[in-house]
Amino acid sequence: MSRSNLFLVGGVIIAALAIFLNFDTENAKKSKVADLDNKLNIYNWSDYIAEDTISNFEAETGIKVTYDMYDSNEVLEAKMLAGSSGYDLVVPTADFLARGREAGAYQDMDMSKISNVKNQSPQIQAQADEMTGSTNAGLVYMWGSTGIAYNEEMIAERLGDDAPIDSWALILDPVNAAKLEDCGIAVLDAPTDVLPNIMTYLGYNGTSTEEAHFEAAGEALTAIRPYLRYINSSQSINDIANGDICAAIMWSGDAFQAAYRAEEAENGNVIDYYIPNEGTNLWFDVMAIPADAKNVENAHKFVDYMMRADVAAENVNYVWYASGNKAAEASIDPEILSHPGIYPTDEAKEKLFVTPVYDAKTDRIVTRVWNRFLAGN
């Protein structure tokens, strides 16, 4: 082969290679975009969605969902503040979302992409928006209260007619706690849902941020610590349903899920829930998008899907929490809609408060008091 021919062949090979490589990277780019478009990583509370919501969404949109669960705002917060969680959609309680936004851990939701935003209850949404100081922070998924779930028969056997089944004293009075130790008491591992309520039991305002009030709440918890079976936020649904524990500080919907599970199992356990008359906190859990989410479009598509009235109603009928979705109410089981433990009456609402957005100093006090309680001293 002559020298010039050699150059020609070499040139052709290089050009072909260049076209091939370029083509290949273009393809890779395209498939990467397609991958991104088809994925969604969700991190939500445990026991907080109907069984087929995710598969229905996947079938309808072709988006592949990875669905992980947590049972504490603190766990979620740590992940959000560290960044690179890999999640595209999470559901913090509004006070945690407010703090996370201040730290730059969340991005705004583009409400123009959520046509079903019209279904949202303006009243409920306003309460969350007030805390975050934004109308674009996210949309309230569910809301509820913190109260006491108990096994009717087991409590009656141990406390008789004296059982204060309208007060935090059922668990917080050490005399009662000692009598219930054998049948099992559980407390939520949720400092911001427990400490403010213990304050109301002690006669303080649940929205107080005074250090002395947190310390007093911590002492009241420490006094009953020896009688507690455990401090955990996701175990008590099954345990109280099965009769393995008899009283628990729980979130409203979880308590009703337990009651329902016991009924379904026909195991003889009758579980009830009440909002203590000293007062309790109402909370709002908000669908929100982390600042570094990769699949932002899909996160919006999912929120829009969750905001459909029929989808929202199905979720409520399964998890027994009150919905942020007003349009869903027409399809929510009337038993749920009229239940004062789930949708509190206006009278009960007067004793309810929302845990404030704690600043860094208050947050440190809460963490210190709670860790002491967990450690049992």
Ligand code: N2P
């Ligand atoms: C769901 C608990 C969510 C309520 N199991 C906590 N805000």
